[in-house]
Amino acid sequence: MHLLTILSTAILAPLAVIAAPTDPTAVSEIVKRENLCNLKSPPVLCTPNASVTVEETALRAYKFYRAFVTDGDPRTMFSLIDNVYIQHNPGYTSGPQAIWSLFCAGRKIGTEASTSWCFDASTNMSYAQYGNVDRWRWVGGCVHEHWDQRERMPAKEQCYKLNTTGVTLP
């Protein structure tokens, strides 16, 4: 979550809204891009559950990437973060509260075409590439730990292949 990326996204965000009406999904995108900055804290966090399967975790990792990068959906994004959120970026303290103000406005960072994601089931790490690469460790079906400096995407073969048959993705 590079500050520069966040800032440039903030500048570009109004253009995206103007361009939206040509896109058939525009209405749902605008709905997703809730501005929740009137709330002092994330409305819902993730409760860790040791029974959550690897497959479900992979699906959640994809939803998290969508919420963070392509949709700008703070409600969904924070509903997948636990209340610990160990932060390795020295600019922020740990805990979801420390990053709430960065994301509460619901800004999109990129499109699926220009960014990528990965869930590595052998490490329970997920990744998002959007200029910078962020890495998160999942515990009990929740985002538990975060790194965003000098990270690299794993090789494609390491990435979990979602079974999207019969699943309604957001």
Ligand SMILES: *[C@@H]1O[C@H](CO)[C@@H](O)[C@H](O)[C@H]1NC(C)=O
């Ligand atoms: C924990 O996850 C399992 C599997 O997804 C689910 O059946 C169970 O209801 C969950 N428990 C709680 C307390 O949410």
Ligand SMILES: *[C@@H]1O[C@H](CO)[C@@H](O)[C@H](O)[C@H]1NC(C)=O
């Ligand atoms: C990853 O998480 C699953 C539960 O979702 C757990 O069974 C497994 O041991 C974890 N793997 C690692 C390497 O931590």
Ligand SMILES: *[C@@H]1O[C@H](CO)[C@@H](O)[C@H](O)[C@H]1NC(C)=O
């Ligand atoms: C994918 O999910 C569908 C629907 O749940 C299921 O019928 C199918 O067997 C799954 N495929 C694989 C490869 O797991």
